[in-house]
Amino acid sequence: MLKGLAITPPVIGRISIGRAVEKNGKRLPEKDDQFTITTQIQTREGWLLHPLDETLRQANGGGKLRSIPIRVLFNDPDLNLRTEYSLFDRETGRPVCVGNGETCKRTTDTGIDPLPCPSPDGCAFGQKGGCKPYGRLNVVIGEEDELGSFIFRTTSFNSIRTLAARLRYFSAVSGGLLATMPLEVKLRGKSTTQSYRSAIYYVDIVVRSGLTLEGAIAQARELDCQRKASGFDQAALDDAARLGFGNGTFEESGEDIPAVVEEFYPETESQTEAGANDLATATDLKTKLDRQAAIRSAGTS
Structure with missing residues (x-):
């Protein structure tokens, strides 16, 4: 195994809450009120849709895709959803600093240094560079590839907190x-003072439609028994994933750059929680600058 290279779950597609729209001659990412399932191929027209996107929409009567039946790969919740405070280089999409609120790994002139991580609110470096909470959820959709996953990337605090709790x-x-529970990801909406009462959307995980929690647990036990009888070793799979994640300094690689840049630095964020936070921050900064300018003007008059 190559050291320094994170071995992550095989990804065969993406789940996003958004689409590409054309504005002023440019195709820009825009948040949506439904899921989109894509391949990992991006063209000038945007990400190519995965065949499962149309299949699930038809199963839903052709309406908006607001829930997706899934399973997760691992019994350990933290292997299915990895969450960190992350700062990426806006031009290259490569990680600059990744931390957990206590310690971080930061790219410096001398290499990668371990440093304290006070979280973005208490970190001058993070505030200057745009550090955000960053989550990656891997899930299995369908039965075609039981070890191939679809990845959902998010910087939404609501999504990260809800997904972590549910798992x-x-x-x-x-x-x-957890790996044998019949689940589904579900899109929910809410409004806050930070979003100026407009709707923001986040992702939740619930038991699959038509099942009670007790029924889902019964199915999980039955599937677990079937897997064990066939020789399926879930504990070994979790251990292999844990070892793979720990093999690299950062999870993201150069191939993830388009998705990272799109999630971290969307050109339009009017419908996102991040956009509301950025707007509030920009407003506060403008107020401070105006106040400082007034003080300087009074001092020179």
Whole structure:
């Protein structure tokens, strides 16, 4: 195994809450009120749709895709959803600093240095560079490739917090059988003062439609027994994933640059929680600058 290269779950597609729209002759990412399932191929017209996108829409009566039936790969919640405070180089899309609120790994002139991580609110370096919470969720859709996953990337605090809680809760109530639970990702909406009462959307995980929690747990136990009888070793799979993630300094590679830049630095963020936060920050900064200019003007008059 090559050292320094994170071995991550095989990805066969993407899940996004958005689409590409044309504005002033440019195709720009814009948030949406539904899921889109794409391949990993991006053209000038945007990301190519995955065949499952149309299949699930037809199963939903041709309407908007606001829920997707899934399973997760691992019993350990933290292997399915990796969350960190991250800062990326806007031009290259490569990670500059990644931390957990206590310690971080930062790219410097001398290499990659371990440093304290006070979280973005308390870090001058992070505030200057645009550090954000960053989550990556890998899920399995369909039965065609049980070890191939679709990845959902997000910088939404609401999505990260909700997904982390749900995965831990489902793991707890199922007795650690998270990988065999029949689940679905579901799009939810809310409005806040930071979003100026406009709707923002975030992702949740619930038991699959038509099932109760007790029914989902019963199915998880049945599937777990079937897998064990066939020789499927879930514990070994979790261990292999844990070792793979720990093999690299950063999870992202050069191939992830388009997706990272699109999520971290969208040209238009009018419908995103991040956009509302950025707008509030910009407003506060303008107020401070105007106040400082007034003080300087008074001092010279």
